[in-house]
Amino acid sequence: MTTSSNPAPSPAIDVAGVRFAYDDTVAVDDVSFSVPSGEILGFLGPNGAGKSTTIKMLTGQLNPDAGTIEILGMNMPGQRETIQARLGVCFEEKNLYLSMTGGENLVFFAKLFGIRDFTPEPLMERVGLSARLDDRVSEYSKGMRQRLMMARALINTPDVLLLDEPTNGLDPVSAIGIRDLIRGEADRGAAVVLTTHDMHEADTLSDRVAFINQGTILTIDTPDNLKLAHGQRSVRIRTRDGDGVDELVIPLDGAGAGDRIKDAVSAEGLMTIHTEEATLEDIFVEYAGRGLAG
Numbered sequence: 001m002t003t004s005s006n007p008a009p010s011p012a013i014d015v016a017g018v019r020f021a022y023d024d025t026v027a028v029d030d031v032s033f034s035v036p037s038g039e040i041l042g043f044l045g046p047n048g049a050g051k052s053t054t055i056k057m058l059t060g061q062l063n064p065d066a067g068t069i070e071i072l073g074m075n076m077p078g079q080r081e082t083i084q085a086r087l088g089v090c091f092e093e094k095n096l097y098l099s100m101t102g103g104e105n106l107v108f109f110a111k112l113f114g115i116r117d118f119t120p121e122p123l124m125e126r127v128g129l130s131a132r133l134d135d136r137v138s139e140y141s142k143g144m145r146q147r148l149m150m151a152r153a154l155i156n157t158p159d160v161l162l163l164d165e166p167t168n169g170l171d172p173v174s175a176i177g178i179r180d181l182i183r184g185e186a187d188r189g190a191a192v193v194l195t196t197h198d199m200h201e202a203d204t205l206s207d208r209v210a211f212i213n214q215g216t217i218l219t220i221d222t223p224d225n226l227k228l229a230h231g232q233r234s235v236r237i238r239t240r241d242g243d244g245v246d247e248l249v250i251p252l253d254g255a256g257a258g259d260r261i262k263d264a265v266s267a268e269g270l271m272t273i274h275t276e277e278a279t280l281e282d283i284f285v286e287y288a289g290r291g292l293a294g
């Protein structure tokens with residue numbers, strides 16, 4: 001985490017007691033959290049948990065029925081336009097202009113932000129699309145469109161980035177590229193909120209994770225703290241024993257763990273050593289009584 005050279009009021013995002021219902025369906029209920037500049041907060045939860053609805057209230061697309069949202073010290077939706085000028089937003093359903101080239105799309109959106117003399121090349125380079133600058137977006141793959149939307153989210157060098165499932169459906173290489181880009185934006189000083197139903201993404205990308213289920217936040221903490229507080233860490237050591245295999249599981253938190261591991265790995269016939277710890281999905285199940293699928 002680093003601090004911006006021109007820091008926003010801290011925290012960059014402050015949400016208190018927010019609620020939203022679509023007619024009779026309460027999608028988000030009494031949700032509170034804050035995000036300082038330079039931090040990535042990941043919302044982890046299954047489909048229908050209320051992640052997108054929460055993000056849409058932050059972007060100003062939906063107004064909360066109750067509670068307050070402050071972004072960069074301003075009220076959303078009260079100061080919607082001023083805030084939106086400083087937001088970067090990436091939503092899967094957001095449309096790109098398919099008949100325009102990737103470069104033309106970025107120039108178009110830069111104009112909407114009132115940015116003069118915008119050149120799309122550096123951003124296209126950052127998302128790995130330099131070679132496709134002059135191709136129509138209709139010829140882009142899904143992954144390329146997703147990367148272009150990420151580039152679009154960065155046009156105004158945003159202080160706050162709001163990303164809904166930013167790597168959903170991407171091939172692994174594109175997903176890694178997008179995650180690096182997001183980390184770079186946080187290191188630059190942006191406050192980042194992203195949603196995911198992928199525990200690996202939440203784990204590798206988030207400074208803190210909020211578990212969300214049925215419209216409420218169950219807990220917020222760092223991935224490491226969640227794993228330390230739940231489940232036992234252990235080392236599983238397999239050694240060859242004649243024609244068979246011996247397996248030894250040594251809890252890392254037990255007394256004398258270091259010596260036991262040393263003895264086990266210096267024995268004859270060492271095959272494999274694995275460290276094991278609770279995954280975020282295991283811990284999510286403990287909190288929510290259900291998994292992340294569906």
Ligand code: ADP
Nearest residue numbers: 022025027045046047048049050051052053054
């Ligand atoms: P997530 O992003 O975690 O998948 P959503 O915020 O999209 O969850 O949905 C939360 C709840 O609100 C779900 O019960 C969903 O069915 C409902 N919902 C979402 N969008 C709409 C809508 N446009 N109209 C009615 N209900 C909706």
